[in-house]
Amino acid sequence: MSFTDFDIYALGNLSYLxxxxxxxYLRLLEDPLFWTSVKNTFYFVLAGGPLSVAVSLSAALLLNTKLIKFKGLFRVTYFLPVVTTLVAVAVIWRFIYHPRFGIINYVLGLIGLTPIDWLGDPAFSMPALILMAVWKNFGYNMIIFIAGLQNIPExxxxxxxxxxxxxxxQFWSITIPQLAPTTLFISVITMIGYFQLFxxxxxxxxxxxxxxxxxxxxYMYQEGFRWWNIGYSTSIAFMLxxxxxxxxxxxxxxxxxxx
Amino acid sequence: MKNVKKIILYTVVVLLAVITFLPFLWMISASFMHPGESSAYPPRLFPSDFTLMHYKDLFTRLNLTTYLLNSLVISLGVTFFSLFLNSMAGYAFAKYRFAGKKKIFSLLLSSMIIPGQVTMLPVFLLLKSLGLINTYWAIIIPGMASIFGIFLIRQFAMGIPDSLIEAAKIDGAGDTEVYLRIILPLCRPILLTLGIFTFMGTWNDFLWPLIVMTDSSKYTMPVALANLMGEHVQDTELMMAGSVLTILPVVLVFLALQKYYIKGIMMGSVKG
Incomplete structure (x- = not known):
């Protein structure tokens, strides 16, 4: 399909195909919007992925120490964002990021920083999405890390x-090498998931x-299902x-x- | 020294818990506020006067019951069919001998790396030519079989001893009977795990329902919420009530069956 000019006319009558x-694909290579979308996705994957893995690992290490009680409770709390609906979470965070009434800017104000227009400023919009994605996902990888940590011989x-x-x-010469397979698995699934940002x-x-x-x-969605450039959209999907x-x-x- | 360490650790753990939970707390609390109250400086954490008006609004004026029912029927439908089909396929891959079994299975596994978006457009056109767009089937049919599900059940079914199946066959049980009376009951824990995954995954899915449900009476909860967001962007409190209702079912399912859910993550990660 990516080799055809499948569009809204072809959708009505296949003989137009x-x-x-x-x-x-040639058009894609010259399409500045496509390159922007690739650049943004890479930004999201390269900044958000490692951050997410680092937060998950820290949380797993925290919950794995013997000093902490109520581990089950904390684990469930950390995990809660994972099971919730992404759309609802995005709705909530839109208001958390609100330039005037949002909680984040309020906290920034308390420590004397100027408010940030998180979602309105091109420099901060992607960091804002990354922050939210890490908040939502770290619990999942944390669970896998905990399982990995418990497999390290005492x-x-x-x-x-x-x-x-x-x-x-001990952390650098025992924990990190022993966790290497787990970390690889987590990095790969996190990366695949983050590439599909939508x-x-x-x-x-x-x-x-x-x-x-x-x-x-x-971009694929907009081309395919808003403008019905289905052939073109398929080629974007294939590039993904x-x-x-x-x-x-x-x-x-x-x-x-x-x- | 140990006590200092303990205090620091607890502070970090609790702080992280607060950060994780605060957005939810704020969502719940704002959903009970009067219009405009959540847009205050400094932000309010609790409503001054408790009101249910937004929930009432959602159910009466904004057809929320329809969307909730759509989501429920679709999620349960996908869960039911996928458990049925995946368990049969997983059992077959685990216990039957047939030509090309290994090849087919590794082909299935390697196709897992292809992102869903690649097949989205072809599947959409297929469903369109079948006239299934804007019906529940548009979501249920593509969700009926999943490679992950087949894999999970195969791993589990391989642990069932062959002698059990043979004994049943000697007693005169047919293939169907073995599947229904021996395999399914024994696979109960893994079916439960897979069932929760499927239910939550379907409930939370956004892109696919957005594509195939173009008629607003067929919207699922996430799609309806995103749509509501477009129309009522200023009504923070209303949006929060909508978010609460979207999240609530999955959170309840998770809290009730979390043991099975977390086991599923471990299985998928250790063997995947």
Whole structure:
């Protein structure tokens, strides 16, 4: 389908359908909006992905220490955003980010900072989406990290204690290497999920301001289901697949190199 | 020293919990406020005067009952059909011997990396040519079988001893009977896990319902909420009430069955 000029006329009558070869892809390469959407998606994946993994790991480490009680309660609380509907969450966060009445700007005001127009300023719109996405997702990866942490044999730490290794040293030379397979898995699924960014910008910014939050999937949706350029939209979807595939391969390579 | 450490740890843990929970608390509390009250400086955390008017508004004027029912029927429908089909397929992949089994299965697994968006347009056109757009089937049919589900059930069913199945066959049970009377009951825990995943996933899904449900009487809750957002962007309190009602069912299901849900995440991650 990505090799045809499938559009609203073809939707009504299939005989209007024409084979256009690679023309959709060539058009795509020259389409500045497509490149903007790719750039924004990469921004979201490269900044949001590692941040999300780091927050999940920290939360998992926190809940894995023996000093903390009520672990179950905290775990459920941290997990709650994961199960909730993304659209509803986006609706709530739109008001949290409200330039005048939002809680975030209120807190910023308390510590003496000037309010930020989170969703209206192209420089802050993407960080705002990233912050919300991390808040929503970290619980999921946290659960997987906790499972990974519990699989690390206790005697490794005991031996390190006897040798006099500090907590920091133990973290870097036991926890991180032992968690490597878990981390790879989490990085890959987080990356794949983040590449598919859609509902957040759809509900909160409609891709704006100035296309600063236009993601690849949102662009695909707009081309395909708002303007009915179905052939063109399919080629965008296929490019998304290629991006995800390349990203996954790179992650596996990186993992191999560090081993 | 240990006590200081403990206090610091608790502070961080509680702070994180507050950050996670505050948006929900604010949502619930704002949904009971009078119009305009949530837009105040400094922000108010609790309503000065408790009102149910927004909930009443949603149910009477804004057809919320329809959307809730749509979401419920679709989510339950997808869950039912997908448990039925995935359990049969998973069982077949686990216990039957047939030509090309391994190849088909690894083909299925490798196709999991293809993002859903790639197949969205072709599936949409297919459903359109079948005249199913704007019907519940447009969501139920594509959701009926999932590779993840087949995989989950296959892993579980492989652990069922062959001797049980053989014993039943010697006693004269047919394939259908073995499936219904032995496999399904034994797979109960994994079916429950998969069921919660499917129900929540379908309830929360946004892009697909947005595409195939163009008639407003067929909207699911998330689509209706996003649509409401477009029309009532100024009515913060109303939007919050809508959000509460969208989130509530999934949160209740999660809280009731969280053990199975969390087990599912672990299974998917360890074996995926």
């Amino acid at each position: 024409r084979f256009v070869g690679l023309r959709n 005697d490794l730490y005991e031996a390190a204690d006897i040798e006099g290794a500090s907590a920091w040293q 509902a957040e910008p759809y509900v909160m910014t409609q891709g704006g301001p100035l296309s600063s939050t236009l993601s690849v999937v949102l 697949f290629l991006l995800i595939l390349i990203g996954t391969v790179i992650q596996f390579r990186l993992q191999k190199d560090t081993e």
